[in-house]
Amino acid sequence: MATNVATIQTLKKDSKDEGDLKFDQVFDQNAPFSAQIEHLVRSDRHLSITRAGKAPGLNPGPDPEGLKILPEAAKKRLVEGGVDISKGYPQVPDRAKIPVFVDEAYAIRNEDYPYIERGANADPEKKSLFSAAKSVTNLTKHIGTEVTGLQLKDLTDKQKDELALLVEQRGVVFFRNQKLPPKVQRDLGDYWGQVEVHPQTAQVPGLPGITVIWMDYFRQKGLDINYKNNNFGNFDIVKFGSNGTQIWHTDLVHEHQPAGITHLHLDSIPDVGGDTIWASGYAAYDKLSEEFKKFLDGKKAVYVSAHSYLDRDDPLGGLKKVERIHPLVRTHPATGWKFLFVNRSMTKRIVGLTPVESDLILNYLFDVYEKNADVQVRWNWKSDPGYGTSAIWDNRSTQHKSVWDHEGIEARHGTRVTSLAEVPFFDPKSKSQREALGLPISQEN
Structure with missing residues (x-):
């Protein structure tokens, strides 16, 4: 409104x-x-200002109406994990604590805080992690690995470090057939960095920092998403906006220290559909010509928040987003590889270029991510009955989007924890992934 x-x-x-x-x-x-x-x-x-247009009628606190439609598999996991859902589910943030003005939102986590890059401390051969697993299978050449035969809740610190490095090298790592209490999921996130506590999104009761991923709930509360409109934003995000997570995006790019490792665990999964797709920023960067890489290296861009706020000095002048400037090409602190840090949803413009130049270049870079199937992996979440599936990805060097083909006919529910990482940087001495691995790099005439 x-x-x-x-x-x-x-x-x-x-x-x-x-x-x-x-x-x-x-x-x-x-x-x-x-x-x-x-x-x-x-x-x-x-x-709906404090809800960014998504289900503005939400009442704060545990939601009894949500509990009525909570899938049985999710309810069982939550109760067995010690979560009190007796008063309702999920926990909706108090409107009084949600920023109204953009300066308030900008001030959240606006200072440097200590960050330990766990992957940088890991055994490059990952012997502790791999020896405990039944199998480790790369799903595509450039992104995506599935690990079987171990439980995330039982990992040692050494294995967590090695898993961090595997995630940071392969972009996203998958684990089926997991028994994962929500608190253990958050503890893993705490190990990998400061867990982001979102001021607007629904949370697991009593466990701030665990965001509820549950489109069925928001549809019940008024979110207008259907078969025809769910993907519109991939054609023009400015004109059509986003009705969910079906738009290619990278999370929390507006943060002073944006997202690092993110962990989504689905405990309620459709029999068919509800997949998620990831794309590699390492591989996208290596799709570019060497001359274009030189042009982009060192450039910076403006990144915006997903949510909108009011301008305190002009509250009737329209909605504003948090904006921050980061390198357009970043260097990863664990791998040392360059990656393309853009996404259609939240990259606004390239600093120093005219708006026309910026739009032309950004739209091409978005297409490099989105239209090259050989830099992507599509994941189906299905696990054995009674178990859930986890995807753990590097939110720096990848983009992702969900696929809403199940249309809510079958339940899809999960919990997500995001660990914030380093202040983004670009090292001009760093190498691309293909360069570092000794893979062929074509030269244009």
Whole structure:
């Protein structure tokens, strides 16, 4: 719902919803205008600014209505993992704690914090991890590895380090048939970095930092997604926006220290469909000509948040996103390889170029990620009955998108933990993946 003068006047005169505070009860007429706007946004559940348009009618706290549709497999995992869902599920953040103004959102985690790159400490041969596994299988040449025969909850610290390095080299690593309590999932995330606690997304009750991935729930709350519209954003994200996670994206690129390792565990999986696709930023970079690489190396771009906020100095002037500047080509701190750090959803422009030049180049770079099947892997989550499946990926050097072909006919529910990583950097002495591995690099005439 757009915030404008007409909206304010209407709510001031006509608010009759008993679930909302009346305008005069909320507003101090002598308060600054921005403070009055903030009170209105926080008190009227119909205003969706603090929900970024997704299910604006959510009420804070554990949701009893969500519990009614929670899949049995998810309920069993949560209860056995010690999660109290007696009051409802999921836990919806308190609107009073969600940033309204863009400066508030920008200030979250705006300082450097210590980060240990676990993969840099790992045995390059990964003997501890590989010896404990039944099999380790690369699914494609450039991205994706499946590990069988071990449980993530039983990993030693040495194995966690080696797994981090495997994830950072292969982009994404998969584990079927897992028994994984939510708290153990978060503990793994804590080991790999600072777990991001999102101020807007639904969480597992009592475990902040574990985001609930459950499209069925948001559809129940009013999210408009269907067979025809779920993929529109891949054609034009600015015009059509995003109705879910079906748009190619990289998470949390607007952070001062963006996402590193992310771990999604699905405990409720459709019999057919509901896959996820990843693409490698290492391989995408190596698709470029050597001259184009030289042009891009050292360039920076503006990256924006998925959620939108108000401008405190101009609250009626439209929604704003958090913006941060990072290198367009980054160097990975564990592998030392260069990778292309762009995504269609949240890369706004290249610094130093005209808007036309920037759009032309970025759209080509988006296409390099999205249209080259040989840099991608598609994963089907199916596990044996009673078990879940985990995907652990490097959110720096990959993009991903989900496939909503099951259309909610069968349940799909999971939990996600994201560990934040280093301040992005580019080392001009670093090599591309193919260069580092001694693979052929074609030269244009």
